[in-house]
Amino acid sequence: MIYSFYQNERCSRVFSAPFPVGVLAPVQTIADQIAALSKKKEKPLEIGQIPMSACARSFLILSNIIFLIVGGGLSGVGVWMMTDPKIETYFDILNVDQSSSSFKRICYALLAVGIFALLVAFLGCCGAVQKSKCLLTLFLILVGVITVMEAGLGVMVVVSKDSATAIPVLSALMSDMQDKLRTQLKQSVTEHYLPDTLLGTTWDNVQIELECCGATGPEDYKNSRWTNETRPETDYPDTCCVLMSKEAAVPEPSNKLLCHFGTAGFYFETGCYDKMIGWFQDNSMYIIASAGAVFVIEVVGFVSAFIICKNGIKKKSKESRQQSAKPAER
Template sequence: MGFFTGCARLLLITFNFIFWLSGAAILGVGIWILVDPNMKDYMDVIKDASNDDEFLKTAAYILIGFGAFVFLVGFSGCCGAIRSSKCLLAFYIFFLLVVFAGELAAGIYVAVFKNDINSKLNQGLAESIKKNYKDKLTTAWDSVQVELKCCGGNSYKDYENSTWANETGSVIPDSCCTQNATGQPENLEGCKKLLGGTYYEKGCKDALENWINSHSAILIGVGCGIAALEIIGLICAICFCRNIDREKYSSN
């Protein structure tokens, strides 16, 4: 029995080392989403168009919280394995279940809100431009259009009869004009009135949806990967606890 107990202990310690690394991965993904330089501008536009909370940021905060919690879970597992303590292992199993439930909830949250927001972007982006481009979202929309190489929500025509167009007399903003090798638009004045120069004819809706889907897939993928590891950890911990009982029974 000592051989099997030793193997179970080694497996549990090895798993917890991998689990610690996964905690660092969770933290890294969550922080990356929050510090992505385009994150704020993209989410400002999406939030204004969909009237929904910043679900990606919320999910990222959840990942960061659970990533930090994973270090505590791993510590309990290692101590329980080294000391053959059923009490510590019981805490470890409980913590694993808590992390698993939290990641499952975060995954469901992202999937539900992703589909809901995508369904609202078609009309919402055009309304966002017509009402808010001149005011609070000018910088955000300019950043989205330059980075994603697009113009407007569904197309550049979303700027027609907008508050900004009526006040400036331009048809499209500078950020819709294509840039040359130096990063400057060619024939800017002509481009803004569609009288010369080139501009982005496609809208930003598809590009924003792709951005949402790619970031959501990363969050869900990381959560599923860690959940699979946690199932292995649960099995190792339960087997180790059973071997402890058998070893004690055999020694008596």
């Protein structure tokens, strides 16, 4: 606008006489710069031109949002196990006392792991948003330690699965845990099962859903508390029989007489312990896939944080060199 006004013939005649040319030179320079800026068009960034640090920040924030959800879930489970009175019934099946120190340690461990995951996710999110080298470095250290531990544990599990004698300590630990679980389930049936109690109802539901009988088999009910106190006419409850329908309010055996005569095909011969182990084995791929997904997210977060730190250090060093070079030019 100023430049066009200056170039007008009438205005040039007006300004030519009283003002020297040097006075109008700055006005013309400013007008030239405005005209050049108006003609300059910035091209939008293409996908290939997006800075790597921006992509890394996006991946880092996304991965840490997932960690926030996981950490909150674990913390919630820990609090729920410590406060919900109904959960005691489920742990009675395992013959676990909710007030015992072992049970409380499990709850505290879940709560601690959840809070730790929340802390790591908080460091990653804040470090990515604020571009803080200190927070990102601490995040890298914590995630690096976790990733190495998980990778080592995964290798041990794979090796022990392929060869039971490869790691004797791990193999013995797994065997001891399985023996303890089997013993606790059997004690729960033989010492605590009664049909009209919460524990008895829970065992009935487990036997119906898993299609099993007792902890290790129908023999668990012989000389059990249920047999000695109720004096039933059968060797095991009706929920050990093959039912006409699982969804019925009061499940009825398809053939009660043949079931309690021990006729094959009319009662469940497998114990619930074997059924539980079989369920975990059948769904082990989903468990491994979930653990693998978490591991990949951790690696992506680690690499993203490293890229942000590296690019930030380069940028700061470049700016410091430029600032140190300016006094020398002056």
